[in-house]
Every structure is written in C-alpha cells, then in structure tokens.
Amino acid sequence: MSNLIKIGICGWGNVATGLYKQLSTNNNLDLNFEITCIGARRDNPKCDPSPIKIHRDIFDVIDDDIDVLIELIGGVEVAKDLIERALASGKHVVTANKAVIFEHGKELIALADQYNVKLLFESAVCAGTPIIKMLSNDLQANEVSKIAGMLNGTTNYILSKMEEGESYEQTLKNAQELGYAEPDPSLDVNGTDAAHKIGILSSLAFNSSLPVHGFHIEGIEQITQSDFIFAREFGFVVKHLAVAKKTAHGVELRSHPTLLKSSSNLASLKGVRNGIQIDTDLLGEFHIAGSGAGQESTASGIISDLISLSRTENSSSMNMPEFTNAVKIIPFTELSFRYYIYLEVKDKSGVLAKVTKIFADQNISFDKVSQKEQLSDNKVPIIIISDPINELNMQNALKEARCHEEILDLKIIRIED
Amino acid sequence: MSNLIKIGICGWGNVATGLYKQLSTNNNLDLNFEITCIGARRDNPKCDPSPIKIHRDIFDVIDDDIDVLIELIGGVEVAKDLIERALASGKHVVTANKAVIFEHGKELIALADQYNVKLLFESAVCAGTPIIKMLSNDLQANEVSKIAGMLNGTTNYILSKMEEGESYEQTLKNAQELGYAEPDPSLDVNGTDAAHKIGILSSLAFNSSLPVHGFHIEGIEQITQSDFIFAREFGFVVKHLAVAKKTAHGVELRSHPTLLKSSSNLASLKGVRNGIQIDTDLLGEFHIAGSGAGQESTASGIISDLISLSRTENSSSMNMPEFTNAVKIIPFTELSFRYYIYLEVKDKSGVLAKVTKIFADQNISFDKVSQKEQLSDNKVPIIIISDPINELNMQNALKEARCHEEILDLKIIRIED
Numbered sequence: 001m002s003n004l005i006k007i008g009i010c011g012w013g014n015v016a017t018g019l020y021k022q023l024s025t026n027n028n029l030d031l032n033f034e035i036t037c038i039g040a041r042r043d044n045p046k047c048d049p050s051p052i053k054i055h056r057d058i059f060d061v062i063d064d065d066i067d068v069l070i071e072l073i074g075g076v077e078v079a080k081d082l083i084e085r086a087l088a089s090g091k092h093v094v095t096a097n098k099a100v101i102f103e104h105g106k107e108l109i110a111l112a113d114q115y116n117v118k119l120l121f122e123s124a125v126c127a128g129t130p131i132i133k134m135l136s137n138d139l140q141a142n143e144v145s146k147i148a149g150m151l152n153g154t155t156n157y158i159l160s161k162m163e164e165g166e167s168y169e170q171t172l173k174n175a176q177e178l179g180y181a182e183p184d185p186s187l188d189v190n191g192t193d194a195a196h197k198i199g200i201l202s203s204l205a206f207n208s209s210l211p212v213h214g215f216h217i218e219g220i221e222q223i224t225q226s227d228f229i230f231a232r233e234f235g236f237v238v239k240h241l242a243v244a245k246k247t248a249h250g251v252e253l254r255s256h257p258t259l260l261k262s263s264s265n266l267a268s269l270k271g272v273r274n275g276i277q278i279d280t281d282l283l284g285e286f287h288i289a290g291s292g293a294g295q296e297s298t299a300s301g302i303i304s305d306l307i308s309l310s311r312t313e314n315s316s317s318m319n320m321p322e323f324t325n326a327v328k329i330i331p332f333t334e335l336s337f338r339y340y341i342y343l344e345v346k347d348k349s350g351v352l353a354k355v356t357k358i359f360a361d362q363n364i365s366f367d368k369v370s371q372k373e374q375l376s377d378n379k380v381p382i383i384i385i386s387d388p389i390n391e392l393n394m395q396n397a398l399k400e401a402r403c404h405e406e407i408l409d410l411k412i413i414r415i416e417d
Numbered sequence: 418m419s420n421l422i423k424i425g426i427c428g429w430g431n432v433a434t435g436l437y438k439q440l441s442t443n444n445n446l447d448l449n450f451e452i453t454c455i456g457a458r459r460d461n462p463k464c465d466p467s468p469i470k471i472h473r474d475i476f477d478v479i480d481d482d483i484d485v486l487i488e489l490i491g492g493v494e495v496a497k498d499l500i501e502r503a504l505a506s507g508k509h510v511v512t513a514n515k516a517v518i519f520e521h522g523k524e525l526i527a528l529a530d531q532y533n534v535k536l537l538f539e540s541a542v543c544a545g546t547p548i549i550k551m552l553s554n555d556l557q558a559n560e561v562s563k564i565a566g567m568l569n570g571t572t573n574y575i576l577s578k579m580e581e582g583e584s585y586e587q588t589l590k591n592a593q594e595l596g597y598a599e600p601d602p603s604l605d606v607n608g609t610d611a612a613h614k615i616g617i618l619s620s621l622a623f624n625s626s627l628p629v630h631g632f633h634i635e636g637i638e639q640i641t642q643s644d645f646i647f648a649r650e651f652g653f654v655v656k657h658l659a660v661a662k663k664t665a666h667g668v669e670l671r672s673h674p675t676l677l678k679s680s681s682n683l684a685s686l687k688g689v690r691n692g693i694q695i696d697t698d699l700l701g702e703f704h705i706a707g708s709g710a711g712q713e714s715t716a717s718g719i720i721s722d723l724i725s726l727s728r729t730e731n732s733s734s735m736n737m738p739e740f741t742n743a744v745k746i747i748p749f750t751e752l753s754f755r756y757y758i759y760l761e762v763k764d765k766s767g768v769l770a771k772v773t774k775i776f777a778d779q780n781i782s783f784d785k786v787s788q789k790e791q792l793s794d795n796k797v798p799i800i801i802i803s804d805p806i807n808e809l810n811m812q813n814a815l816k817e818a819r820c821h822e823e824i825l826d827l828k829i830i831r832i833e834d
Contacts, residue, residue: 031557137728141443283713291702297699299699
C-alpha cells in the first residue's frame with residue numbers, strides 16, 4: 001500500500017457519517033488518506049458528503065480506485081458478500097460489524113490471507129475500546145485464562161438505572177428516547193449481542209474456532225427492582241456478564257445476568273459503558289473500560305484500524321487472528337456456581353420446610369436464607385444464597401420446585417465469584 | 418531486521434532473570450528470537466543462563482551480533498550512555514527504565530530516529546499494562562484532554578491496607594517484607610516515581626517536551642488512619658493520583674494524595690495495582706488497570722516491544738513519540754481545588770471562630786464542617802470540606818493558620834472531582 005490510503009465507505013448511516021465527520025475535521029490524525037467514494041443506496045439528510053463520488057450500488061465501491069473498503073452496512077449476508085468480493089479484489093477491509101465477524105470471521109480472514117490483504121475489526125467489539133488490538137498484539141506474551149465483560153452498553157445502562165431505583169420498563173423507555181437502545185432492543189437485552197462479542201474475544205484469546213454456537217445465553221428481562229434491593233443486602237450488585245474461561249476440560253462460554261460483589265472493579269462501572277476483566281499469567285488481573293457504543297467511539301476504532309494499515313507498509317508483517325483451533329465448549333450443565341435464589345411462596349406453615357427439601361434432594365446447601373415481609377396476596381418472598389453447586393442439580397431443583405403450587409414465583413441469578 | 422531477532426540483555430537482576438525465564442519457557446510467543454549474549458558485571462545466584470555468552474563489560478554487548486539491546490541496568494547516567502552507544506551502532510533498544518526516559522527520552526528518541534532504529538519502553542510505565550502502546554497507537558484518532566492515574570503500586574498497596582485499618586508504618590514494613598517496597602522506599606512513597614510516569618504519559622498524550630520539571634510532587638507520608646475514617650464520612654477514599662490535564666492555558670501536571678469519591682472507578686482499585694483514567698474526545702472516559710510492577714508483568718511489556726519490532730520489518734513504519742513541542746506547565750498556585758482540611762485545635766472557646774476567620778480572609782468558603790470528639794490532651798479535631806478555591810489562597814491561609822498557637826496540627830488533601 002502506498003502511504004496515501006484511498007478509502008471507500010460502504011453504508012451511509014449514523015456510524016458512517018460519524019466516521020466521515022471525524023476524517024474530515026480531526027486534526028490529530030497521523031494518517032495520509034483520501035475518501036475516494038461512498039457506497040450509499042440513498043442520501044442521508046443529516047450529512048452531505050459532496051463533492052465525494054457516490055455509488056448507488058455499493059458493490060461498485062470495490063472496483064473504484066480504493067485501497068481499503070470500510071464496511072458499515074450491517075447485517076450478515078450482504079455484508080459477507082461485499083467483504084468477500086473486496087478481499088478477493090485485493091482491497092483491505094475494515095468493518096464494525098460484529099455479527100458478520102462472529103458468523104463468518106474464520107473464512108473471511110482465511111480469504112484475506114489468501115489474497116495478502118487485511119481484514120480489521122477493532123470497532124466490532126466495544127466500539128473504540130482497543131480490546132481487539134490489545135488481545136492481538138500487546139498481550140501476546142500472556143496466556144489468557146479468563147475474560148469477563150459487561151459488553152452491552154444498553155444493558156449496563158438499564159441495570160445502572162435500576163440500581164438507582166427505576167423500573168425495567170421505565171428505564172428501557174428512557175434508553176430508547178435517549179437513543180441508547182434500538183426501537184427493537186431485543187438483541188441487546190436478551191444477551192445475544194454480548195454473546196457475539198464474547199465469542200469473538202474468546203476466539204482471539206484462545207485462538208479458537210468461530211462461530212461458537214450452543215452456549216448459554218440469557219438476558220435481563222426477568223430482573224426486577226427487588227433483586228437489586230435483596231442483592232445489596234448480601235453485598236452484591238446485579239450486572240450482565242459474558243464470560244470465556246479456559247479450563248483443562250475445554251472452554252466455558254456464557255452470557256447471562258450475574259451478581260458481582262459491590263466492591264469489585266466491574267461492579268463500579270455505571271451507565272452506557274463496557275468493562276472487561278482479563279486474567280492472564282503475566283499481568284494478573286487486568287481491566288479495561290470505556291464507551292462501548294456511539295458514533296464517535298466507533299469512529300475512533302475504525303480510524304485506529306486505518307492507522308494500523310498505514311503504518312504497516314508490508315501487510316504480511318501485521319498479525320491477524322486465525323480462529324482455527326477446534327474448541328470444546330463445556331456443557332453449561334457441567335458448570336458450578338453459587339446462586340441467588342428468589343422465591344415467592346404461599347404464607348402457610350410447612351412451606352419453608354418443603355422448599356428446603358426440594359433443594360436438599362439435589363444436594364443443594366444454603367449459605368444464607370432470608371425470609372422477607374409478606375407481600376400483598378398472602379405471598380412471602382424468600383431469598384437464598386446457595387453454596388457452590390452444579391448447574392444440572394440446580395436445573396433439576398427448579399424443575400421440581402415449579403411443580404409445587406405453594407411456590408408462586410421462582411428465579412435464579414448466578415453469582416460470579 | 419531479519420525475522421530472527423538476536424537479543425542482548427544488559428543487567429542481570431530480578432527483571433532481567435524474569436525476562437530470561439519467560440523467553441526460555443513461554444510457548445505462546447509469536448516471536449522468532451535468540452538470546453545472543455548477556456551483559457552482567459556479576460553472576461546472579463538465582464539464575465544460571467549458560468551456555469549463553471556473558472560479557473562482564475556490559476558495553477561489549479553492543480558490539481556482539483545483536484539486533485536489539487535490552488537495557489535493564491537501571492539508573493540514569495550509565496544507562497543513558499549504554500543506550501546512546503547502542504542506538505548509534507544501529508541496534509534497536511528496549512528499556513524498562515523510566516528515569517532515563519523521563520530525563521533523556523527526547524534526545525534518545527531523536528538519536529534513534531537519526532540512526533533509523535527504534536527505542537521502545539512499554540514497561541517503563543506501569544510495567545506490562547500496555548498504556549504506552551495505547552497512547553502511541555490505538556488512541557491516535559483521539560484528542561486526550563486528561564490522564565489521571567494511580568501509578569505507583571507500592572503507594573496504592575499501602576493506602577489500600579490503611580483503608581482496611583492498618584497504620585502507615587506497619588503497612589510499609591509489611592510491604593517491604595513482601596518485596597513490594599524497596600528497602601529505601603522514598604521514591605515510591607514521596608510521589609517522585611509517579612511523577613516520572615505521568616511526565617512520560619503526558620508527553621506521549623500531548624506530544625510535549627521531556628523532561629518536565631517544576632511541577633507539584635507530594636507523597637503519602639503525612640496520611641494517617643484518621644484521614645481514611647473522616648474521608649469515608651464524606652463519601653471519599655484516600656488515593657495518590659498523578660494528573661496531566663490539557664487546558665487553554667497550558668498543561669496542568671501534579672502528583673499528590675487526593676480524595677476520590679468512593680463510588681468512582683479508580684477508588685475501587687485495591688492492592689499493588691495501577692489504574693489510569695484517560696479522558697478523550699471520541700472515547701469519553703476510558704480506564705485501564707493492571708499489575709503495575711513485578712518481574713512477570715515487566716517481562717510481558719518488554720516482550721510486547723520485541724513482538725512490535727519483529728512485526729515491523731521496515732522500522733520506519735512504526736511510530737515513535739517525538740517529545741518535541743515546548744509545553745507551558747501551569748503554576749501550581751494558579752490551580753483550583755476543593756480541599757479536605759484537617760485541623761487539631763485547642764479546646765477552648767473562640768477557636769472555631771478564629772479558624773473560620775483565617776480562611777474567610779482568603780475568600781475560602783466551606784461546604785461542610787465537622788467538629789469531632791476531643792482527643793487526649795485537650796485537642797479537638799475539625800474536618801472541613803471546602804468549596805472550590807484557588808491553591809494560592811489556600812497556601813496563604815495555611816501559612817497564616819500555622820502562626821496561631823491554638824492550631825496544633827493542620828493538613829490538607831486535595832479533592833479530585
């Protein structure tokens with residue numbers, strides 16, 4: 001690549017116009033570039049890039065005089081097709097698209113290798129927070145044993161507000177009004193977005209194969225105000241965590257709500273932020289936290305990829321992950337946790353004994369039990385913190401408990417120790 | 418440089434033998450290297466590197482068949498001489514020596530440029546925590562406005578233990594026994610070590626000249642148990658912070674104890690750790706935290722420098738800082754803070770009025786005042802949290818207050834908002 005980088009941008013939504021703005025106005029950039037063309041099916045009333053050439057067929061960007069194609073169209077299938085054709089035409093590709101990297105990262109990187117070009121995706125995970133480059137470069141001397149992250153900004157925003165006393169519904173509505181949450185927020189709040197991200201991070205850290213399917217994914221839809229209040233009594237806060245952990249038996253992968261000790265570093269992160277803890281052999285426990293979404297943060301990550309390309313005159317000297325090693329995902333039921341168990345039972349004698357027996361039958365012992373004041377309708381909440389136990393035993397106990405009419409409501413949150 | 422990197426290590430203490438151990442045993446390394454020779458004035462009974470060649474005159478390492486010299490002898494003058502001669506002989510240099518970079522980084526990097534080789538120093542600041550590479554590479558699109566860090570692991574360890582109830586003296590003694598603190602810990606606890614580090618970081622972030630002298634440096638020697646107890650009442654913890662902040666009037670640079678809000682992210686970091694907050698235009702508030710000292714963490718940083726060198730076949734395509742722009746350090750007395758003021762006064766009528774007047778005469782107003790129970794000897798502690806005021810006014814008030822015999826003890830800690 002010459003020192004001047006010629007750029008084609010595909011997609012013309014929020015992220016693309018934010019990037020365009022940064023490239024046009026940022027005076028700090030140690031980057032010699034020109035935007036050759038933009039691929040946009042329609043104009044964006046918020047941003048006029050003239051006199052830059054516009055292609056209405058985004059695939060025409062590939063054949064223009066560009067060194068790098070920046071893929072910002074989102075989605076999976078068309079994006080994959082676009083990236084493939086660009087790489088096969090000898091163009092580098094920078095993308096912010098986590099879904100396409102999660103599903104097709106392995107084959108796309110192999111393709112880039114084949115054509116001696118690069119596929120970079122810093123902003124696909126936690127936007128501009130430089131977690132991809134850190135795992136690929138700066139921590140190379142380290143063996144990573146665990147990554148645990150609050151990887152979805154919307155989810156963390158909602159949980160932070162609930163911690164302050166707001167309801168789930170109200171907070172979600174506010175988040176949508178503020179633009180933090182999509183009109184359809186389901187991929188954010190149901191744990192899928194965080195699952196894609198931890199899948200990519202685990203593959204980088206453990207050099208393991210993508211995509212990874214069949215691991216436990218759970219969202220925050222069932223978390224209520226009272227969980228925060230009860231968790232606090234035991235010194236915990238409620239967060240959503242995605243975890244990848246290397247063990248002798250394979251890789252533990254999961255994305256679900258957790259209780260974290262209030263004094264822990266991740267617990268202190270509030271608002272639309274991402275926080276990641278990485279445990280390594282040499283650096284010990286390592287943290288990184290930053291804004292995980294938004295136009296500007298995403299632009300920062302894309303530009304850092306462009307700078308990497310511009311500094312690496314011989315592209316073969318820059319490292320890309322391989323995502324090749326087959327990896328054994330440990331079945332979720334084989335894992336162990338301590339649990340926060342929330343029960344609502346009928347207020348009559350003998351119920352606590354019955355509940356206790358259901359769990360005891362599954363060898364589940366309790367660290368702490370706290371019976372709360374009666375709610376309306378003759379319901380009594382009981383909070384249990386269990387000892388460490390096997391997930392399968394817990395699932396069996398839940399199945400059994402749900403058959404008893406005295407148990408009106410039942411929910412667990414896993415504790416991350 | 419060829420793909421095989423030939424390494425000469427100068428110095429044979431803890432860090433050097435730790436690096437040797439990692440290079441010899443770490444199977445994760447994406448690095449093709451050989452250790453050609455070691456420069457060591459004497460053997461280290463803890464580590465026998467045979468059959469690797471040993472030079473008793475460390476300067477002979479330069480003339481051996483090496484691509485990179487790793488400087489681990491410490492100190493300033495001899496280290497500077499060694500680095501200069503290595504660069505002038507066309508050898509890359511990797512160093513973990515913050516003092517030599519702080520004092521002579523500017524001229525040494527200019528020399529490296531002149532001879533078309535590299536001088537890398539990831540482990541000079543916060544050991545393996547990749548803060549140098551982040552500021553030099555990953556955050557390049559960002560304009561950094563502020564860096565605030567707990568940059569000395571020993572200091573953070575001592576303050577964490579004091580937060581738990583131990584005395585300064587006892588904690589320092591324990592830290593020395595555990596090997597966290599040097600037999601002479603003065604550079605750690607008096608703020609100098611953190612000052613060197615923030616000097617280097619600020620120069621990287623603001624591309625400003627090194628060395629920077631004449632900024633405010635203060636240690637933790639005056640902090641007592643009761644400061645933690647009183648700070649907690651107002652929702653604060655005591656930490657030592659080094660700060661670099663860019664303003665319209667110049668750069669604010671300082672290294673001193675501070676009160677941080679208990680709920681803040683930096684406040685939650687305990688033990689021998691480093692934590693850094695970076696405020697930027699695109700990424701917003703960004704955090705990184707990790708082990709800031711120790712053999713293994715330092716080895717991780719040095720190896721990441723070696724990997725950078727090995728991946729950059731044409732060394733001119735790798736960025737080094739310049740440290741060239743002259744920078745105006747804002748005089749400390751022109752800054753403003755809120756203050757925690759600790760007073761011990763004689764328990765007699767009219768003293769509080771007198772104290773109040775001294776501060777009022779300097780236009781210092783109070784946000785909160787709390788008079789505590791009398792100590793032995795007729796002493797009464799008074800804790801004041803001030804409104805934001807000018808440092809010069811505060812210094813004038815302190816000078817005046819110290820002339821009054823009713824004021825038996827007096828101390829301030831600045832609040833970092």
